[in-house]
Amino acid sequence: PYATETSPPHPSPSHLMDPLERMHFTTIDYVIFALLLVASMGIGLYYALSGGRQRTTQEFLLADRSMSCLPVSLSLIATFQSAVAIVGVPAEIYTHGTQYWFIGCAYILGLLIPAHVFIPVFYRLHLTSAYQYLELRFSKPVRICGTLTFIFQTVIYMGVCVYTPALALNAVTGFDLWGAVLATGLVCTLYTTLGGLKAVIWTDVFQTIVMFAGQLAVIVVGVQQTGGLAEVWRKVWEGNRISGIDLNPDPTERYTFWTLGVGGIFLMLSLYGVNQAQVQRYLSSKTEREAIMSCYMVFPSLQVALALSCVMGLVMFARYLHQPLCVLYPQMVLYFVMDMLQDLPGLSGLFIACVFSAALSTISSAFNSLATVTLEDLIKPHCSAMTEARATLLSKGLACSYGLMCLAMAYLTHLMSDSVLQAAFKIFGMVGGPLLGIFCLGMFFPWANSTGALVGLGSGLVMAFWVGIGSIVTRTSGGPAAVSHFNCTAVQLSENITTAIGTALNSTAVQPMGLQRFYSLSFMWYSALSSFTVVITGLIVSFLTGRGELLIITIEDAIRADNLKQNLCCATPLGHRVSQQSTWAHHTQSSGLCSLVETTSKSNKTFCNKNKY
Numbered sequence: 001p002y003a004t005e006t007s008p009p010h011p012s013p014s015h016l017m018d019p020l021e022r023m024h025f026t027t028i029d030y031v032i033f034a035l036l037l038v039a040s041m042g043i044g045l046y047y048a049l050s051g052g053r054q055r056t057t058q059e060f061l062l063a064d065r066s067m068s069c070l071p072v073s074l075s076l077i078a079t080f081q082s083a084v085a086i087v088g089v090p091a092e093i094y095t096h097g098t099q100y101w102f103i104g105c106a107y108i109l110g111l112l113i114p115a116h117v118f119i120p121v122f123y124r125l126h127l128t129s130a131y132q133y134l135e136l137r138f139s140k141p142v143r144i145c146g147t148l149t150f151i152f153q154t155v156i157y158m159g160v161c162v163y164t165p166a167l168a169l170n171a172v173t174g175f176d177l178w179g180a181v182l183a184t185g186l187v188c189t190l191y192t193t194l195g196g197l198k199a200v201i202w203t204d205v206f207q208t209i210v211m212f213a214g215q216l217a218v219i220v221v222g223v224q225q226t227g228g229l230a231e232v233w234r235k236v237w238e239g240n241r242i243s244g245i246d247l248n249p250d251p252t253e254r255y256t257f258w259t260l261g262v263g264g265i266f267l268m269l270s271l272y273g274v275n276q277a278q279v280q281r282y283l284s285s286k287t288e289r290e291a292i293m294s295c296y297m298v299f300p301s302l303q304v305a306l307a308l309s310c311v312m313g314l315v316m317f318a319r320y321l322h323q324p325l326c327v328l329y330p331q332m333v334l335y336f337v338m339d340m341l342q343d344l345p346g347l348s349g350l351f352i353a354c355v356f357s358a359a360l361s362t363i364s365s366a367f368n369s370l371a372t373v374t375l376e377d378l379i380k381p382h383c384s385a386m387t388e389a390r391a392t393l394l395s396k397g398l399a400c401s402y403g404l405m406c407l408a409m410a411y412l413t414h415l416m417s418d419s420v421l422q423a424a425f426k427i428f429g430m431v432g433g434p435l436l437g438i439f440c441l442g443m444f445f446p447w448a449n450s451t452g453a454l455v456g457l458g459s460g461l462v463m464a465f466w467v468g469i470g471s472i473v474t475r476t477s478g479g480p481a482a483v484s485h486f487n488c489t490a491v492q493l494s495e496n497i498t499t500a501i502g503t504a505l506n507s508t509a510v511q512p513m514g515l516q517r518f519y520s521l522s523f524m525w526y527s528a529l530s531s532f533t534v535v536i537t538g539l540i541v542s543f544l545t546g547r548g549e550l551l552i553i554t555i556e557d558a559i560r561a562d563n564l565k566q567n568l569c570c571a572t573p574l575g576h577r578v579s580q581q582s583t584w585a586h587h588t589q590s591s592g593l594c595s596l597v598e599t600t601s602k603s604n605k606t607f608c609n610k611n612k613y
């Protein structure tokens with residue numbers, strides 16, 4: 001629908017990127033970029049040398065469970081605001097209008113549910129890794145499968161996260177590609193390995209501020225240069241960029257109120273509810289109240305982050321209303337920034353720092369959470385006699401190894417073709433849904449058993465990969481649409497890689513049928529589809545295998561787990577209340593929960609006394 005409205009009355013040359021005529025990046029810009037790295041490094045060193053000097057796994061992986069809600073909330077935002085989102089969302093708004101903004105609606109339930117369902121369960125069980133829950137609730141194999149799935153997801157994601165911004169920056173400014181990858185990867189590895197979770201959280205705080213500042217600066221200067229707010233608004237209106245609410249129920253329509261506002265909730269739950277990186281932040285909070293507060297505080301900040309990205313897209317649109325930007329999707333924003341800020345040295349550096357802040361904060365969370373699950377879920381169960389000093393050293397080694405692996409993944413990403421690169425980014429969303437599903441199966445369905453959970457997880461993954469890979473192979477998504485409205489050439493379109501947030505751009509020209517229609521399902525529904533697949537398959541298989549456990553679980557039990565702890569000595573997975581006390585005691589002892597709670601918690605010791613049994 002934009003095609004006619006946005007065509008200029010007198011065709012004028014579009015902004016074509018000539019790779020030989022890259023924009024200049026001045027010394028001061030390099031200095032600002034270097035300052036970001038130095039400051040992050042400084043924070044890492046500070047936490048390596050202060051406090052308990054990172055000598056226990058409690059400190060290294062969980063920040064001594066002493067964090068307050070403000071840093072935790074900013075860190076929660078930073079983790080899943082990757083550089084792909086920072087450069088992708090404005091490009092999305094620029095090409096398609098403000099429909100994507102409706103994802104803000106999903107933040108309400110997408111944060112309320114984690115705050116009141118997932119946080120109480122994880123926090124009261126006093127876990128370190130979210131996957132411990134899966135063993136407590138189901139069995140060891142379910143835990144291992146969950147952990148391996150998470151590792152697979154995160155390792156692929158971190159490669160894309162560090163490579164994409166470096167590539168875009170290289171294309172626009174000639175900034176050395178591998179210099180940027182190595183600098184960010186190595187600095188991040190260093191401060192994560194030295195300073196542990198405290199450093200990761202506090203660098204996230206600093207980097208979130210840089211992110212906001214960079215975006216705000218670009219918006220302010222952009223509005224000024226376009227002729228003021230009124231002029232921006234007039235152009236955006238003239239170009240028909242303000243989208244009304246689209247209530248089309250078609251699930252293949254990429255962005256509608258339903259895909260964003262409902263499908264988005266499941267995406268948010270998979271990120272803010274059960275992802276290890278976020279769960280670990282909740283667990284690092286001083287009290288459960290602080291953890292819940294931090295989740296609440298994410299809401300306004302995430303709305304601000306979304307608004308900044310969307311407004312930047314609109315300003316970009318106003319500026320190029322009559323001279324369309326024909327550059328690759330991830331490069332648009334950088335091109336816009338460099339074009340606009342050329343006469344203001346330092347400001348483009350600030351925006352580059354903003355993009356790399358987004359990348360650093362995402363990969364640092366990845367390194368630390370990967371080290372945590374590898375140690376807790378894969379190594380510790382086999383080495384029960386490990387000393388604390390040894391475990392800490394090992395976790396540092398793991399954080400460092402994952403950091404180096406990130407560089408290898410960035411190189412692999414470099415070798416991939418466009419469609420594989422697209423797939424790599426989509427994998428992140430594809431795998432998140434099944435993991436959400438398996439936690440929901442455990443928490444909401446008392447009669448689900450371990451076999452059901454395993455088969456459920458498997459089928460959820462198959463479903464996610466089937467539709468995800470299918471959409472890429474058949475090219476029903478990620479296809480044209482993007483810049484075509486602006487009369488860009490076919491060559492430029494075919495190069496349109498890694499779209500924002502891995503969105504599925506539907507070609508509306510042909511109405512897909514049958515399997516094609518399945519493959520063209522909007523990316524926003526992937527999490528919902530695959531988590532439902534896990535739950536439904538899990539329930540069916542549980543009924544068929546028929547070994548319904550004697551557990552009665554309700555959400556209320558979880559919310560009242562504190563009372564349960566007092567009554568029953570120990571917290572149970574989601575406060576399992578079992579009709580027979582003896583069965584319950586047997587269950588908890590065999591699952592090792594009592595000893596787990598006792599060894600990890602001082603506060604729980606007061607009412608958790610193994611001798612009772």
Ligand SMILES: CC(C)(CO)[C@@H](O)C(=O)NCCC(=O)O
Nearest residue numbers: 080081082084085103271306501
């Ligand atoms: C968390 C949301 C949905 C918030 O809008 C978005 O930032 C997102 O999809 N993040 C995950 C993908 C990424 O930024 O890499």
Ligand code: NA
Nearest residue numbers: 078081358362
């Ligand atoms: Na980030």
